[in-house]
Amino acid sequence: MSSTYQGRRLPNPDEEVFDQGLGFDLGTLLGRRQVLRAFGVGAAAFGLAACGTESSDSASPASSSSTSSGEIPDETAGPYPGDGSNGPDVLEQSGIVRSDIRSSFGDSTTTAEGVPMTLELQIKDLANGGPAFAGVAVYVWHCDRSGGYSMYSDGLTGENYLRGVQVADDSGKVTFTSIFPACYTGRWPHVHFEVYPGQADITDSTKAIATSQVALPKDTCDTVYKQSGYEASVTNLAQVTLDSDNVFGDDNGKSQLGTVTGDVSSGYTVSLSVGVDTRTTPAAGAAPAAGGGPGGGGTPPSGGPGGTPPSGAPGGDGPGGTPPSGAPPAA
Structure with missing residues (x-):
């Protein structure tokens, strides 16, 4: 036997x-x-x-995306928000409400290069039972393929690309045309976003009703980072996991991991359902726990942001090292 x-x-x-x-x-x-x-x-x-051994909770779906009806975790805005909370404020500028965020606007028309990415966020109003949260304004921002943040990083202080605002339609959806971001030292690849009650509220960062981040799946990152311009991301991704990341590590990004479709040649679409509960008090800007993420040392990719947050910044999100040239003065 x-x-x-x-x-x-x-x-x-x-x-x-x-x-x-x-x-x-x-x-x-x-x-x-x-x-x-x-x-x-x-x-x-x-x-x-x-x-008597079965849990009352249903099994989690086998997906790289959050389908949870719960509230999106409140995360740090990091040291490079550009929302006026630590100096630079793109939300005061005419032209920030746009769907295509690949190029700078205003005094510069520089376009960020990289693998095309469409970001779709479906906002749900949990305070009223979870219907579409139509009319809220969503501000998104992320680094370029070299790991740099416009408005903050060396050589990028005059740029405002990869930042934009959209107002949710009747289905609660906002859509942005962008490029796939890099993986820089100490952080899992991600996209930042803030949700505001409406477009009129975006000029005051304290009015944000949710601040969080979208995590990008490893298999897609592995494929994208084989492309020209993303070379530094290969090494950086090998040094971090969702579990060790200081933002997503508490639950491996379970409720923030985007669903991805598409390919390198035609581009990828990253989708995430975002539950927002206006009955809870936002803790936007609070720095994540030390260790496992930016601020813990390391050298960012060429052109990437410095690590110690600019003076007056929320902290906890940027790669280690000295502050980027042109960082805002202490508030």
């Missing part, structure tokens, strides 16, 4: 499978329940409810 059953070692290899004891039987039953849940089969339909 085999000493294993379904890959599990038998406690009594000389006995039949049904004579292995209660502990082994329960383990086998639990394994079957997990298989059934994966196929969406109710446990009660198979007489398993009496076992």
Whole structure:
């Protein structure tokens, strides 16, 4: 007789499978329940409810995206928000309300190069039961393919690309045309965003009702970072995981991991459902715990932002090193 059953070692290899004891039987039953849940089969339909080992929570979907109806985790805006909270304020500038954020506007028309990316955020109003949160204004920003942030990094203080605002439509959706961001030292690849009650509120960062980040799936990052211009991201990504990241590490980015479709040649679409609850008090700008992320040292990719946050910045998000040239003075 085999000493294993379904890959599990038998406690009594000389006995039949049904004579292995209660502990082994329960383990086998639990394994079957997990298989059934994966196929969406109710446990009660198979007489398993009496076992008393099933959680009342449903199984999480096998997806790289959050389908949770819960509130999006409140995260740091980091040291490079450009929302006026630490100096530079793109939200006061005419032209910030736009869907295509690849180019700077105003005094510069520089276009950020990289693999095309469309970002879709579906905002839900949890305070009213979870319907579409139409009319809210969403501000997004992220680094370029070299790891640099416009308005802050060396050589980019005169740029404002990869920043923009959209107002959610009747379905609660906002869509941005952008490029896939880099992975810089100490941080998992991500996109920042803030949600405001409406377009009229974006000039006051204290009115944000949610501040969070979108995490990008590793398989997509691995593919994108093989492309020209992303060379430094290959090394940087190898040094960080979702678990070690100081923003996503508390739950491996479970509720912030975007769903991605597309390919390198035609571009990718990154989608995330964002639950916003106006009954809770936002803690935007609070720095994440030390360790495992920017601010913990390391050298950013060429052109990337410095690490110690600019004086007066929220902190906790930028790569290690000296502040970028042109960083805002202390507030």
